Amino acid sequence: MTWWEWLLDACGALLLLCVLYGAGLIVRRRLLSRNGGTFELSHRYRMDTPERGWVLGLGRYSGERLEWFRVFTLSRRPKRSWRRDELKYDGRREPLGAEQASLYPDHLVIRCQSPQGPVELAMSVSSLTGFQSWLEARPPGTDWNRVKGSGPS
Numbered sequence: 404m405t406w407w408e409w410l411l412d413a414c415g416a417l418l419l420l421c422v423l424y425g426a427g428l429i430v431r432r433r434l435l436s437r438n439g440g441t442f443e444l445s446h447r448y449r450m451d452t453p454e455r456g457w458v459l460g461l462g463r464y465s466g467e468r469l470e471w472f473r474v475f476t477l478s479r480r481p482k483r484s485w486r487r488d489e490l491k492y493d494g495r496r497e498p499l500g501a502e503q504a505s506l507y508p509d510h511l512v513i514r515c516q517s518p519q520g521p522v523e524l525a526m527s528v529s530s531l532t533g534f535q536s537w538l539e540a541r542p543p544g545t546d547w548n549r550v551k552g553s554g555p556s
Contacts, residue, residue, distance in 0.1 A: 442463075443510070444471060445507065454500045458473060459507070468484050468487070496514075498512055
């Protein structure tokens with residue numbers, strides 16, 4: 404076999420791997436959305452540098468949890484997960500500077516507080532409406548005084 408035949412074989416194998424990876428991402432997305440709809444949800448993974456650290460992903464509500472999955476991985480496990488009773492919505496803002504290129508178009512940055520510290524997520528306006536509804540729709544028997552922090556002194 405000559406060198407160019409080896410090169411063609413290597414290119415063909417590389418192309419096959421890329422096609423299989425793409426098909427794997429499509430199948431994974433279908434499997435994730437089977438247990439409840441997914442929506443585009445980016446997460447600011449590193450908060451040490453302003454306007455940086457965003458990772459594109461998918462969000463899914465799973466009972467009392469918001470699960471976050473990276474877009475370009477084949478894993479079916481969420482990379483991050485937050486319990487509903489641990490998240491407190493803290494406001495929203497428009498993406499700034501480099502964030503506009505890092506996030507999906509027309510997404511807003513929202514800030515939440517959790518026991519582990521601040522959490523920044525980016526989602527569309529319609530997804531934000533669903534997120535706020537999900538946060539407010541706590542199950543029956545929830546101690547609203549404890550949740551809102553306005554319990555008796």
